């Protein structure tokens with residue numbers, strides 16, 4: 313009320329200064345009929361008040377409406393053709409509402425300057441003449457995040473008549489090619505049309521738009537060669553070489569060409585792009601001797617990802633001059649040789665992935681890398697074929713910031729190295745697919761940040777250590793809340809959610825499911841009841857070991873479990889009936905054991921197939937279509953107490969909103985960690 317009063321006072325005062333005009337009658341009627349088609353809980357336009365005072369409206373000195381700006385007001389309905397009667401409208405901003413219906417093609421586009429209908433649900437096509445009609449004045453046009461279809465209208469303009477600075481068509485369903493005509497828009501700074509179904513090749517004249525700072529066309533179906541100006545073209549089918557002319561773009565800061573089909577080597581002229589901050593060429597068919605490229609002028613380079621190409625040579629020594637580097641990913645190439653001590657010059661280095669190359673001398677590599685005090689992610693998997701796993705007393709108390717350590721798939725020999733026990737910040741440990749012998753050390757269960765352990769496919773023997781049942785991150789919510797950072801990693805981690813599945817991209821550690829993978833080893837003895845304390849565990853795989861004895865009832869306390877695989881052991885007794893309370897279980901197998909008795913029913917159990925129970929001659933129940941005799945039905949498994957089951961309902965209630973995604977994720981038998989980690993949701 314006060315602000316209205318002030319506005320009235322101001323208007324009153326300004327009426328003395330200029331000859332005050334109240335709202336033009338045609339404009340007022342147009343606005344009222346616009347309002348008729350719009351449903352809004354809050355818009356309070358009343359005809360008894362001067363329309364120039366209405367919320368979201370501004371007028372010029374003649375009382376003509378120039379601004380209609382009601383972003384984020386929960387508006388639904390459609391935009392009435394009466395908007396065309398607002399012939400002096402220069403600013404239209406109805407972004408972030410729920411408007412549906414068609415593009416307001418009646419709009420008087422002659423004077424419009426700022427046009428923002430982004431983030432609605434508008435449909436249909438944009439009239440092909442729109443950019444011709446809105447002659448001269450249009451500076452900014454944003455229709456991103458709608459459901460527009462058809463072609464992007466063409467821009468044919470003379471050089472003097474185009475003052476466009478911003479064009480944003482992204483996140484719609486546009487088809488067809490990018491129209492020509494942008495070249496005459498010498499002031500164009502941003503052109504976005506990412507995430508559509510745009511096809512064809514890039515029009516050449518786009519490179520004539522000399523002010524262009526951002527060209528964002530990722531996730532489309534563009535094809536053909538690329539010309540000299542390229543910034544943001546990732547996830548397309550672009551082919552050919554990175555053009556020599558790239559070296560002319562000395563001001564280029566971000567070059568994203570990942571996930572395309574580019575071939576050839578890095579053009580030598582690229583070394584002139586001395587302002588590069590981020591370079592991502594991952595997943596192409598690039599090749600050539602990486603050590604022959606001179607990176608030393610990239611003083612500002614912070615992130616480089618050349619992964620999944622076919623580069624050869626050794627780790628390029630000129631990269632050691634790029635002192636700003638924080639993230640280096642050269643994994644999945646053919647890089648050979650040893651890591652050089654010079655790497656410690658990269659003082660800010662926090663992410664290093666060299667997985668799947670041909671590096672040698674793991675012990676020397678780790679020794680050198682202890683000098684990189686800021687390392688938080690270290691991926692060296694699939695190198696060092698058959699060497700001894702690095703184990704040296706001098707590695708203790710190194711890596712004060714290491715959160716991720718992956719040394720898998722290298723046929724490493726030796727035992728789980730004890731220096732790992734001092735990595736206080738370690739959250740993720742992958743030593744799978746090696747030839748590690750000995751037992752699982754109990755100290756693993758005391759590591760304060762660890763929540764993802766993969767020791768699968770090794771030669772480990774001995775028992776499941778009871779201490780592992782006390783793993784702080786999986787036991788105590790308080791501990792978990794303290795430790796896990798949700799910060800975005802500089803580059804994603806590529807981790808297969810399943811041994812046979814393709815890699816998933818993880819941009820933060822929070823989204824990784826808390827897991828223990830011990831399958832395919834020689835572990836024996838019984839599964840300790842302490843396992844029941846790991847409340848936050850989501851994936852547990854103990855399959856293909858030599859575990860014996862009963863399946864502990866306590867596993868039914870792991871109410872966050874999504875995958876439980878106990879197959880291929882020597883387990884006997886019954887499947888605890890309380891397992892039917894594991895509401896999130898989407899994958900379950902006890903195949904090839906020595907179990908007997910009734911298979912629990914209810915809960916998730918009706919979704920499991922016969923194969924998950926096969927190889928246990930004594931099992932019976934509806935699922936496997938074998939009826940039980942009277943004796944086997946007398947279960948010795950206690951029914952959960954009332955308080956316990958109501959707790960489960962609470963958990964179920966808290967996470968019920970995501971159950972749908974989780975069920976979809978399990979369709980097809982492949983597990984995807986879709987469910988938002990309940991551990992972190994409840995924090």
Ligand SMILES: *[C@@H]1O[C@H](CO)[C@@H](O)[C@H](O)[C@H]1NC(C)=O
Pocket residue numbers: 313315316354356361367
């Ligand atoms: C209309 O609502 C806006 C925002 O809620 C408020 O600032 C304005 O004073 C109201 N105008 C009238 C005429 O009630």
Ligand SMILES: *[C@@H]1O[C@H](CO)[C@@H](O)[C@H](O)[C@H]1NC(C)=O
Pocket residue numbers: 338341342393394395396397418
């Ligand atoms: C406003 O526009 C509508 C639709 O274009 C038209 O039918 C109507 O006559 C116009 N109203 C005024 C007051 O000009």
Ligand SMILES: *[C@@H]1O[C@H](CO)[C@@H](O)[C@H](O)[C@H]1NC(C)=O
Pocket residue numbers: 383384405407426427428452454
């Ligand atoms: C429209 O309004 C939104 C929300 O206030 C704002 O972020 C956006 O910049 C505006 N659009 C234009 C073109 O000014």
Ligand SMILES: *[C@@H]1O[C@H](CO)[C@@H](O)[C@H](O)[C@H]1NC(C)=O
Pocket residue numbers: 407408430431454455456457478479480502504
């Ligand atoms: C267009 O609008 C969307 C949603 O409001 C916004 O995220 C985007 O930054 C805008 N585009 C430009 C180029 O400003």
Ligand SMILES: *[C@@H]1O[C@H](CO)[C@@H](O)[C@H](O)[C@H]1NC(C)=O
Pocket residue numbers: 467468469470471472492493494496
């Ligand atoms: C660009 O402008 C020139 C004149 O300045 C004109 O001849 C040409 O047709 C325009 N190009 C397009 C695609 O409109």
Ligand SMILES: *[C@@H]1O[C@H](CO)[C@@H](O)[C@H](O)[C@H]1NC(C)=O
Pocket residue numbers: 531532533534547548549
């Ligand atoms: C790229 O081409 C392949 C084969 O022609 C096709 O399967 C794929 O969908 C295309 N990808 C895109 C993003 O257009």
Ligand SMILES: *[C@@H]1O[C@H](CO)[C@@H](O)[C@H](O)[C@H]1NC(C)=O
Pocket residue numbers: 560561562563
């Ligand atoms: C790079 O930017 C500088 C400063 O903005 C400018 O003077 C120079 O012309 C630009 N170079 C190119 C090739 O665009």
Ligand SMILES: *[C@@H]1O[C@H](CO)[C@@H](O)[C@H](O)[C@H]1NC(C)=O
Pocket residue numbers: 549551573575597
């Ligand atoms: C990628 O390039 C190769 C040749 O380098 C070609 O055979 C293949 O068809 C291309 N794939 C796509 C999807 O364009």
Ligand SMILES: *[C@@H]1O[C@H](CO)[C@@H](O)[C@H](O)[C@H]1NC(C)=O
Pocket residue numbers: 601602603604624625626
């Ligand atoms: C790669 O280039 C470096 C530096 O030019 C050179 O020393 C090395 O021999 C080259 N390696 C191969 C395999 O060509």
Ligand SMILES: *[C@@H]1O[C@H](CO)[C@@H](O)[C@H](O)[C@H]1NC(C)=O
Pocket residue numbers: 606607608609630
């Ligand atoms: C790389 O370029 C820098 C600067 O031009 C030069 O000093 C250095 O000798 C070059 N290094 C190699 C290995 O060619």
Ligand SMILES: *[C@@H]1O[C@H](CO)[C@@H](O)[C@H](O)[C@H]1NC(C)=O
Pocket residue numbers: 599622624
């Ligand atoms: C990678 O390069 C090597 C030789 O440099 C070649 O033998 C191999 O076929 C290439 N691999 C791919 C996937 O292009």
Ligand SMILES: *[C@@H]1O[C@H](CO)[C@@H](O)[C@H](O)[C@H]1NC(C)=O
Pocket residue numbers: 673675676
């Ligand atoms: C690894 O490097 C160290 C230090 O450079 C060296 O002493 C050792 O012999 C190397 N080991 C192998 C197997 O090459």
